[in-house]
Amino acid sequence: MYDVIVVGAGPAGMTAAIYARRASKTVLLLEAVSYGGQIINTPDIENYPVEAHISGFDFSQKLYEQTKALGAEFKFEKVVEIKDENGVKTVITNKGSYEGKAVIIATGSENRKLGVEGEDALRGRGISYCATCDGNFYRNKVVAVVGGGNTALEDALYLADLAEKVYLIHRRDSFRGEETTVSRLKERQNVEFIYNSTVTKLIAEKRLKAIEVTDKISGSVREIELNGLFVAVGRVPENQNFANLVELDEAGYIVAGEDCRTKCAGIFVAGDNRTKTLRQLVTATADGAMAATEAVKYINL
């Protein structure tokens, strides 16, 4: 039996492991893919205290080494369910099951999909969820960005420097993202705004070659030939497997305050999958510290 089982080895999960280890608790970290979480996609982190610039890769690597050196155990297995019986938590993965006194859920979030037929098959064949990762494939080509938040706006701006033409498709008539980014985009000659519209069809021949865009107000349909489509319509928390134990809000986030305690005693949540207003690296690590401290308190009761 472990003292603390942490689900997800991103910045929140690994920080939780550090705090729990420093409180002399045994820790198992279960991670479905690879340590690091979504921060590994960030080429340059500029807003984390102390380091003015660090890549997401280096950040993850250092955090992993620190966590490992403190004696946390890592297993790369996907958690499918958590059970709570008489206070003992059983975490079931695709390979086995583990018992713990407390569990910290730090599974983060994943990219929201467009939900248009053929999207999965075309991922990596014209469809991308990361402009800074895949922008280089579209030098002097035609691309579209879908979305209206900061990520969509920043993606469009980034791509405007590389691509011949960028369409920005948004389902509303105004943007949720920052005003300054919107005005910088409007100055670009090669950016065309398409408002009140959604992508309703993907047209492909081995790779994506065109999209069908429907204007929600007029109902008119337009076909746009392009090489790449960047989807930036937000993220969804990965909490579905825990709905039996904890409370989820309408958007799927685990309901918990700053103390990271869920409605189930001994189960805590840390990071982007918790209900909160600011989802940043620094708030993820803060959650990790808080969740571990609360978990230790719970165990020592």
Add this chain to the structure above:
Amino acid sequence: MAIKELNKQQFEEEVLKSDVPVLVDFNAAWCEPCRMMKPILDEIEGENPKFKIVSVNIDEEDELADDYDVTSIPCLVVFKGGEEVNRSVGLISKDEILALAEG
């Protein structure tokens, strides 16, 4: 044995004409998830798998990336008898890589 990086000519010989299945890792130096995947691939390589692992740098071999419609990396493509049989985009776990290559 380290994972060999291939150019277009070597690709023909080492991948398309290979007797054993080949897992091709399309990557680039600036791709952070590719850097995360590298040690996982090295680990698999060290366990003498029944397939060959090779690497293609898409900045140096953009024609190869284009030939195989690779537009996101990391991208793993499995070849058997000169034909693509499986593919995955994005960082995946060791188990998923093994399932992809052996599946």
